[in-house]
Amino acid sequence: MLKKENQILQANNYIIENFSEHHLADVMDIEMHANPTPWTKQTFEKILELRSLSFVIILNSQIVGFCIANKVLDECHLQNISVIESMRRQGVGNFMLDILKKRMNLSGMKTILLEVRKSNKVAQDFYRGNGFQELSIRKDYYQTKNGREDAIIMSLKGL
Numbered sequence: 001m002l003k004k005e006n007q008i009l010q011a012n013n014y015i016i017e018n019f020s021e022h023h024l025a026d027v028m029d030i031e032m033h034a035n036p037t038p039w040t041k042q043t044f045e046k047i048l049e050l051r052s053l054s055f056v057i058i059l060n061s062q063i064v065g066f067c068i069a070n071k072v073l074d075e076c077h078l079q080n081i082s083v084i085e086s087m088r089r090q091g092v093g094n095f096m097l098d099i100l101k102k103r104m105n106l107s108g109m110k111t112i113l114l115e116v117r118k119s120n121k122v123a124q125d126f127y128r129g130n131g132f133q134e135l136s137i138r139k140d141y142y143q144t145k146n147g148r149e150d151a152i153i154m155s156l157k158g159l
């Protein structure tokens with residue numbers, strides 16, 4: 001079967017849940033394996049206090065991806081998006097962006113803004129493939145294991 005058809009069939013089995021306290025342990029586990037300087041529990045807990053657009057994707061009772069995003073004025077700030085390693089390149093990331101856009105639509109938001117590490121070429125390809133464009137560079141924005149690295153600010157407009 002074609003890859004796209006397979007992805008559509010699989011997407012029919014995804015469950016979408018608003019990000020909540022009981023997802024925290026699994027989300028942090030995904031984060032630990034995905035981010036060179038993972039977010040702390042306190043950072044995730046702060047997100048939980050906000051009324052955010054954040055959600056998780058569940059397949060066969062397992063969280064396979066999460067998306068953390070907030071409304072800032074009339075824009076959406078995509079703060080974190082991640083898929084478990086074994087499920088990457090199977091359309092979960094694209095699916096999450098589609099869900100985010102639907103949620104934004106309901107709240108009248110038309111622009112997504114995000115920062116991505118300069119070294120994270122996979123994520124940049126993922127965003128570019130979804131129509132994001134580079135806006136600017138934020139010097140030394142991120143911590144690395146042995147110093148700092150720039151962030152690329154990207155945006156998707158006109159949703």
Ligand SMILES: CC(C)(COP(=O)(O)OP(=O)(O)OC[C@H]1O[C@@H](n2cnc3c(N)ncnc32)[C@H](O)[C@@H]1OP(=O)(O)O)[C@@H](O)C(=O)NCCC(=O)NCCS
Pocket residue numbers: 034035080081082083084087088089090091092093094095115116117120122123125126127129
């Ligand atoms: C970025 C990430 C969320 C993408 O999720 P994903 O489920 O693997 O993405 P998808 O399968 O929906 O891929 C969609 C498109 O993105 C691009 N893409 C995704 N992974 C890629 C890779 N490893 N290399 C090149 N392009 C890639 C491709 O264009 C792909 O379409 P295709 O498979 O039809 O060619 C995932 O790689 C991830 O969790 N990375 C670690 C966390 C992270 O870096 N998050 C971003 C922080 S800013």
